[in-house]
Amino acid sequence: MSSASAVEHVKRRLGAKRAGHGGTLDPIATGVLPICLGEATKLAQYLLANDKAYEADLVLGIETDTLDRTGTVTRTCDASHVTRDAIEAALAARRGEHDQLPPMYSAIKQGGVRLYERARAGEEIERTPRRVRIDRLDLLDFNPATAHLRIAIDCSKGTYVRSLVADIGTDLGCGAHMTELRRTRSGVFTLAEAHDLDRMDGVRLIPMTEATRLPRVTVAAEYVPRIRSGLQLAPEVLSVPADVYERFLLLDPAGELVSVAHVEGNKVLYDRVFVP
Incomplete structure (x- = not known):
């Protein structure tokens, strides 16, 4: 389900006249999506500016055009040489501030057209790197037999985890793509406080004053x-x-x-x- 579809679902279930969200999730992502109702939609732009936290799964040795499992494989590489120490070093090098190139499959507009529309038309255009900040980038799990690993990320707004995963694969010399993504926090909102879209009865609406720092x-x-x-x-x-x-x-x-x-x-x- 897309972020827009999730907003419409909540809007219908709760009978709201207006609704919006505080930060798009990738199509394959799960987790925290702040949804604003009524007057709170005026706060949505400030929620977009919030720092985020994620857990991501990735596979080394396979690259795709979308940088995740939904795309077409563009390159494969033997990743059997990659060690836990090498991964830890690659993650450490990506912490802090750096310039990140947005993926072609993204909703960013360039020349009035969203990048994913150009990508679907077979175009690859020059993009402007954006400054992002990675506060946490830790290895949670690594399976050398399957070249699968899980990482935890705390980052600034505008960070593309798919691009970060691809960059880590490049740093390791074997490429990588993201297979799963879960947003565990968006600003003050955590996964523990989130509600399942299928279980909205009796949901507590958070006051606007508690929605921002x-x-x-x-x-x-x-x-x-x-x-x-x-x-x-x-x-x-x-x-x-x-x-x-x-x-x-x-x-x-x-x-x-x-x-x-x-x-x-x-x-x-x-x-x-x-x-x-």
Whole structure:
């Protein structure tokens, strides 16, 4: 099931008028997919910016055009020489920040056309590398007999695990492709908190204020209607701390979300405003 199909399923089951998700999953992937309903759809773009965590299975010695098991095999190579020590070294070299080339089979648009559409048409075009950050890259399991391994990844937004797997295969000199992928965390949301799409009865909806790690600022009740009407106010009027440089949540005295905002000059600008 695609991420869009999952959103539509939840929307129908819960009777929501609006719904969106906070980060697309690969077609073969399972795991955490944050879904926003109603006013919470205004938060989706901030969930996209969240760091992610994954577990991925890969097989050494086989490369595919999609970089995963859904694709056509493009090259095979003997991987019997690869040792656990070599894998550990390859993983260590990929930790930290580096430039990653997005796969051709991806939803990124280039020239107004999604890359996967060009790939299906047999095109291979030049792509712009993107800066990504790998905070964790650990070996969980390795079977030398089958050249199968499982890895754990903590990474920044925009990281393509398929591309990371292919890069690891290249570093080991034998190629690789991803066979399974599970997202275990997306921002504050973990797999332990996730609900199966087939078991939605009695599901607890998470309040918007718990959906993000953005700093929180509580404003006096008298300013809430002014914020919702778009009236710009000075940071000191809203008691915004001087050391808050990023986007933050404005909450009313009851703890309800009023706006996602940021400071520009001597004004608080409202990126998103929420109505009760």
